Amino acid sequence: MLACTYSSQGVFTLLNKPKPVLQDSRDAIVRVTLASICTSDLHIKHGGVPRAVPGITVGHEMVGVVEKTGSAVSSVRPGDRVAVNVETFCGECFFCRHGWVNNCTDPNGGWALGCRIDGGQAEYVRVPCADQGLTPIPDTVSDRQALFAGDILATGYWAAAISGIQADSTVLILGAGPTGICTLQCVLLKVPEKIILCEKDPQRLRFIQKHYPQVLTVQPEKVREFILSQTLHGGADVVLEVAGGTDTFQLAWQCARPNGTVTVVALYDSPQVLPLPDMYGKNLTFKTGGVDGCRCGNILSLIEQGQIDTTPLITHTFPLREIAKAYDLFEARRDGVIKIAIDMEA
Numbered sequence: 001m002l003a004c005t006y007s008s009q010g011v012f013t014l015l016n017k018p019k020p021v022l023q024d025s026r027d028a029i030v031r032v033t034l035a036s037i038c039t040s041d042l043h044i045k046h047g048g049v050p051r052a053v054p055g056i057t058v059g060h061e062m063v064g065v066v067e068k069t070g071s072a073v074s075s076v077r078p079g080d081r082v083a084v085n086v087e088t089f090c091g092e093c094f095f096c097r098h099g100w101v102n103n104c105t106d107p108n109g110g111w112a113l114g115c116r117i118d119g120g121q122a123e124y125v126r127v128p129c130a131d132q133g134l135t136p137i138p139d140t141v142s143d144r145q146a147l148f149a150g151d152i153l154a155t156g157y158w159a160a161a162i163s164g165i166q167a168d169s170t171v172l173i174l175g176a177g178p179t180g181i182c183t184l185q186c187v188l189l190k191v192p193e194k195i196i197l198c199e200k201d202p203q204r205l206r207f208i209q210k211h212y213p214q215v216l217t218v219q220p221e222k223v224r225e226f227i228l229s230q231t232l233h234g235g236a237d238v239v240l241e242v243a244g245g246t247d248t249f250q251l252a253w254q255c256a257r258p259n260g261t262v263t264v265v266a267l268y269d270s271p272q273v274l275p276l277p278d279m280y281g282k283n284l285t286f287k288t289g290g291v292d293g294c295r296c297g298n299i300l301s302l303i304e305q306g307q308i309d310t311t312p313l314i315t316h317t318f319p320l321r322e323i324a325k326a327y328d329l330f331e332a333r334r335d336g337v338i339k340i341a342i343d344m345e346a
């Protein structure tokens with residue numbers, strides 16, 4: 001089968017590899033129907049994820065059809081359409097029992113797929129801990145609607161859930177990339193008083209203005225004064241940092257009001273400075289990533305009810321054999337690209 005493979009730093013190659021087989025009674029083999037390219041794949045490509053092993057098949061955002069299940073798998077059966085979770089987790093360890101599945105202590109726990117073990121930019125993928133990692137897709141939800149349920153939408157859902165958003169909150173979101181938009185959709189479900197989105201790319205700002213007219217938008221150089229003019233207590237109650245830029249962490253805490261919450265969703269390329277003397281007296285609460293992706297069922301229900309729709313994010317679709325072209329476009333951010341779907345059946 002064809003599989004997009006991390007060959008060496010800076011190089012992904014589409015290789016012919018053997019189809020995966022069950023290795024454990026809790027495994028399932030999924031025939032991938034639709035996958036996507038994530039910014040984290042680019043981090044792997046450029047050597048920014050040391051855990052990623054050269055030779056692995058990349059891809060951790062996908063949906064498909066269960067082909068085979070191990071004897072211990074009970075929640076899905078061959079033939080089921082499923083969303084695949086970015087994280088594999090045992091469901092039994094200390095962290096899993098608290099819902100902190102990102103820190104699952106199983107050898108395959110946390111973000112393993114498409115990083116430490118073969119992922120899903122391929123025709124088939126082996127999913128460990130399949131009872132936790134696979135969620136059946138409701139019949140009325142299409143593959144394209146479900147595509148982001150296990151990764152960027154899971155991230156947005158988690159970020160909105162842990163940030164303590166109240167009915168009277170002003171929420172500032174930094175970054176309108178794919179994960180920023182998913183975060184926005186999940187924040188909208190909390191119905192806070194005001195949502196402000198800060199983004200530098202004019203094309204992305206236009207996308208937000210078109211699809212979410214109820215959201216205020218601002219560019220980074222104006223955000224500090226804008227936030228003061230829009231709030232009564234010197235900043236946003238909640239800031240969600242989804243931009244991951246060189247100075248966006250500083251912007252995040254500067255734009256929060258005293259006693260506010262700053263949730264860091266972004267994955268940075270380099271260390272960030274926490275200038276404690278400068279923020280002394282602000283009494284901020286920081287929450288940091290990554291996602292505990294264990295609410296895929298809730299997310300798919302919200303999609304089924306029409307409360308979340310991420311299909312406008314899919315701006316391009318490519319067949320697997322043209323995935324190199326897709327990466328090229330995604331990395332160069334050409335042609336208004338937000339997310340690319342890789343269609344395995346095309």
Ligand SMILES: [Zn+2]
Binds near residue numbers: 040041061
């Ligand atoms: Zn991802």
Ligand SMILES: [Zn+2]
Binds near residue numbers: 089104106
């Ligand atoms: Zn666990």
